[in-house]
Amino acid sequence: MTSKQLYMHQALKKAWKYQLRTYPNPAVGCLILYHNEIVALEAHQKAGTSHAEVLAFISAYENISQTKIDFDRFDAQKAHDFLLSLEEDFFADCVVYVTLEPCSHVGKTPSCASLVAHLKPKKVIIATLDPIKGHDGGVKQLEEQGVEVEVGVCQKEALELLEPFLIWQKRAFVLFKIAQTSNGKIGGGYLSSKESLTHVHQLRAVCSKMIIGGETVRVDRPTLDCRFTGDNAPDIIIYSKRDDFKRTIPLFKVKNREVKVLDKLDFSKPSFILIEGGEGMLNALKEDIDWLLQYQTPKLSAHSSPYNIDLDLKFLFQERKGIDLMLWSRVN
Amino acid sequence: MTSKQLYMHQALKKAWKYQLRTYPNPAVGCLILYHNEIVALEAHQKAGTSHAEVLAFISAYENISQTKIDFDRFDAQKAHDFLLSLEEDFFADCVVYVTLEPCSHVGKTPSCASLVAHLKPKKVIIATLDPIKGHDGGVKQLEEQGVEVEVGVCQKEALELLEPFLIWQKRAFVLFKIAQTSNGKIGGGYLSSKESLTHVHQLRAVCSKMIIGGETVRVDRPTLDCRFTGDNAPDIIIYSKRDDFKRTIPLFKVKNREVKVLDKLDFSKPSFILIEGGEGMLNALKEDIDWLLQYQTPKLSAHSSPYNIDLDLKFLFQERKGIDLMLWSRVN
Numbered sequence A, B: 001m002t003s004k005q006l007y008m009h010q011a012l013k014k015a016w017k018y019q020l021r022t023y024p025n026p027a028v029g030c031l032i033l034y035h036n037e038i039v040a041l042e043a044h045q046k047a048g049t050s051h052a053e054v055l056a057f058i059s060a061y062e063n064i065s066q067t068k069i070d071f072d073r074f075d076a077q078k079a080h081d082f083l084l085s086l087e088e089d090f091f092a093d094c095v096v097y098v099t100l101e102p103c104s105h106v107g108k109t110p111s112c113a114s115l116v117a118h119l120k121p122k123k124v125i126i127a128t129l130d131p132i133k134g135h136d137g138g139v140k141q142l143e144e145q146g147v148e149v150e151v152g153v154c155q156k157e158a159l160e161l162l163e164p165f166l167i168w169q170k171r172a173f174v175l176f177k178i179a180q181t182s183n184g185k186i187g188g189g190y191l192s193s194k195e196s197l198t199h200v201h202q203l204r205a206v207c208s209k210m211i212i213g214g215e216t217v218r219v220d221r222p223t224l225d226c227r228f229t230g231d232n233a234p235d236i237i238i239y240s241k242r243d244d245f246k247r248t249i250p251l252f253k254v255k256n257r258e259v260k261v262l263d264k265l266d267f268s269k270p271s272f273i274l275i276e277g278g279e280g281m282l283n284a285l286k287e288d289i290d291w292l293l294q295y296q297t298p299k300l301s302a303h304s305s306p307y308n309i310d311l312d313l314k315f316l317f318q319e320r321k322g323i324d325l326m327l328w329s330r331v332n
Helices: A003-016 A052-065 A076-085 A112-119 A138-144 A155-167 A194-206 A214-220 A279-284 B003-016 B052-065 B076-084 B112-119 B138-144 B155-167 B194-206 B214-220 B279-285
Strands: A029-034 A037-043 A094-100 A123-128 A148-151 A172-181 A209-213 A236-239 A259-262 A271-276 A291-297 A311-321 A324-331 B029-034 B037-043 B094-100 B123-128 B148-151 B172-181 B209-213 B236-239 B259-262 B271-276 B291-297 B311-321 B324-331
Touching (some): A003 A029, A003 A094, A003 A123, A029 A052, A037 A052, A123 A155, A138 A148, A155 A172, A172 A279, A194 A291, A194 A311, A209 A279, A214 A236, A311 B311, A311 B324, A324 B311, B003 B029, B003 B037, B003 B094, B003 B123, B003 B155, B003 B311, B029 B052, B052 B094, B052 B112, B094 B155, B112 B138, B155 B172, B155 B311, B172 B194, B194 B311, B209 B279, B214 B236, B236 B279
Parallel strands (some): A094 A123, A123 A148, A172 A271, A172 A291, A209 A271, A236 A259, B094 B123, B123 B148, B172 B271, B172 B291, B209 B236, B209 B271
Antiparallel strands (some): A029 A037, A291 A324, A311 A324, B029 B037, B029 B094, B291 B324
């Protein structure tokens, strides 16, 4: 592995921490080197807030100048304005690694490509070009301003990172979440680390809809909110033939939430669908699921059962979440 | 994460690839930077062959000089002699990251500390000092020759890497191996990747003894050799109350192997014990097991069962082995 690949891997790993949480934006990571030392490692965290490159330049500024900024770094407009106000060659000795071509598109935030072109770092290394038409052109903008650009470092990994984003351009991206012991046992109280629970709530906070099985609603009487993060609770679809649910079940009492009971699901609309359910749900929807997310708690258990289902996977990315292991897979 | 930690992590990851395979030596990784580019990333691979630092200096030489060596790099004496024959300042611009203090001890191979002190790289960064009395003193040797040394980068991770080595100084280090699906199902044909199978055979090749349950011998009629690596097959202890095993079972027919049937096990002797067995074995020996090694194949399965056992783990290290996930845990 070259140093270049190593740095790009760090940017990719950082982006995976925010995988899906940036919906409807792509997950993007950015690392900045200054005289061969890492001065920034950031990722885009939430749609409507500063992009990865912007957060990274702000961090780099803080590290190089040894000065803290005094405004909200997630406010993209303020962050852009601040960076554009710095002396012109402030980042001249920096090398920027970014997992996706800086956007040329002016959306909720100004274009990153024009910002980076203005800041003129020594070099910008990009894992993959932006595959969305109208969002590309960032490289051209950089090169026109005389910034050296290299494209294609760790491209394969960068495209795996982008897979959900590419899917939800056209239809629903469907994630099924499983919390289990390391020997596959499912059931109450296994999801041990607070970090894993927080992560589930972060996904709930951004998904378009959450789907849950009727049996789970009847038996577990869940709340399905985002109390660990303080975000608004997601809208719920209960996938069930009958609507015989007592409205005293906590999930019905969450404010500002829509709950529908449906016996037919439609995944044609561009969206991010999060499914939490039991073996029956996994079996019923296995043809519709794009990715599986497993939280494995560090124990073997003699109790309860694993899901008894045949499903071929491709492991995509794994990392530790507190004491747990978080494992992302594509359903083949 | 600083660049320094990032480079040390790479050395640690490389060492984990040879975890236990270096028995009775510790697993050690080494990375060399030359003008901030990685020119070597190596690990000690097998006792009696070149240490990590030696392999790394050889690789660095090849990369810097763009010349291939024409002798066996694993022959420690030849490798040392070659490195000592280079012009004195050949590695003067190199920074060396090594996960363990270079050995001052002259064993099967010459001391690495005296070699590194002679080669005089710009700096040597060490994750942890050698905890074995009589093996320490490497840092002192380096500093006496005027080499700049820094100790303690990623020390916690380095000590986890060394844990088996520290245990087998005093008693048996006991590893239990499990091959399973990602939902914990155990049984024939799940261990899918050739890389995982090869890794099992690499561990069998170096272990002091392999322990297997009587039931497995009767039902599976295994061979338990190292045909994927061409190494000598390990000696076997069948843990069983009765010795009613047909000598036509393949494992008895492997040449140069000792097979014992014992109903009592002794883990007091410094050694590396590899256990492959079923739920009964895991349950019977769970108090004796130090680490668990799980190979998870990328699928969920509806067939067979997981091990039904309660066991608290601490995940230590995970990496992909081909398409599989390899997960090392400490048994708590």
